[in-house]
Amino acid sequence: MNYIAEQYQTVKSALPSDITLVAVSKTHSADKIRQVYDLGQRIFAENKVQELVEKAPLLPKDIQWHLIGHLQTNKVKYIADFVDTIQSVDSEKLLLEINKHAGKHQRIIKVLLQVKIAEEDTKSGMEISETKELFLKWLQGSFPNVKIMGLMGMATFTDDEAQIEREFRFLKRLYDQLSLQHPLSVLSMGMSGDYPLAIACGANSVRIGSAIFGNRL
Numbered sequence: 509m510n511y512i513a514e515q516y517q518t519v520k521s522a523l524p525s526d527i528t529l530v531a532v533s534k535t536h537s538a539d540k541i542r543q544v545y546d547l548g549q550r551i552f553a554e555n556k557v558q559e560l561v562e563k564a565p566l567l568p569k570d571i572q573w574h575l576i577g578h579l580q581t582n583k584v585k586y587i588a589d590f591v592d593t594i595q596s597v598d599s600e601k602l603l604l605e606i607n608k609h610a611g612k613h614q615r616i617i618k619v620l621l622q623v624k625i626a627e628e629d630t631k632s633g634m635e636i637s638e639t640k641e642l643f644l645k646w647l648q649g650s651f652p653n654v655k656i657m658g659l660m661g662m663a664t665f666t667d668d669e670a671q672i673e674r675e676f677r678f679l680k681r682l683y684d685q686l687s688l689q690h691p692l693s694v695l696s697m698g699m700s701g702d703y704p705l706a707i708a709c710g711a712n713s714v715r716i717g718s719a720i721f722g723n724r725l
């Protein structure tokens with residue numbers, strides 16, 4: 509087996525079967541993505557619209573593409589006809605735009621609300637209050653062509669495990685709170701460096717790039 513196949517199998521076999529693996533393929537070639545696809549992986553994520561739009565046509569149609577990077581409203585139109593899930597919804601304006609373009613294609617696009625959980629970093633995401641308000645508006649029917657599946661968060665990039673754990677638990681609490689109003693199914697947190705901790709804190713979906721594909725150039 510080659511390097512990527514080995515890495516993928518290692519990650520996959522260590523992952524509990526009820527945890528969704530989102531393979532983060534940003535910066536990696538369609539060839540490499542294909543190798544992982546051939547091992548059975550169907551969910552891949554990119555963080556840039558342009559890269560996603562370039563690679564998707566080169567790969568099998570049954571891939572579920574997720575977008576995980578900040579999305580500018582003027583770029584939604586390029587991915588609205590094929591993207592499976594947009595994990596990085598960080599404003600009402602963006603959700604409105606996704607709803608509009610999903611409607612044009614007579615689709616319902618799945619989304620996650622991205623919440624700012626990092627105490628120190630300025631990583632994007634909404635504050636709790638904004639997240640709750642947007643969720644409520646969606647529940648009231650304001651965005652019929654999007655389906656909020658759950659929440660996404662990125663912990664601070666730090667060696668301080670206690671801090672990362674606090675941040676993950678914070679998002680899990682919000683997820684549980686919102687779930688009381690409407691059942692949610694996706695709590696996306698954890699990357700190559702911190703996914704076992706994220707799972708221990710309640711994540712059911714992890715976004716793993718370098719642990720599968722190796723370091724990005």
Ligand SMILES: *Cc1c(COP(=O)(O)O)cnc(C)c1O
Pocket residue numbers: 532534555576577662698699700701715716717718719
């Ligand atoms: C790049 C990226 C990942 C994957 O990071 P790795 O450390 O390579 O696993 C996960 N989530 C987001 C939002 C990313 O941008």
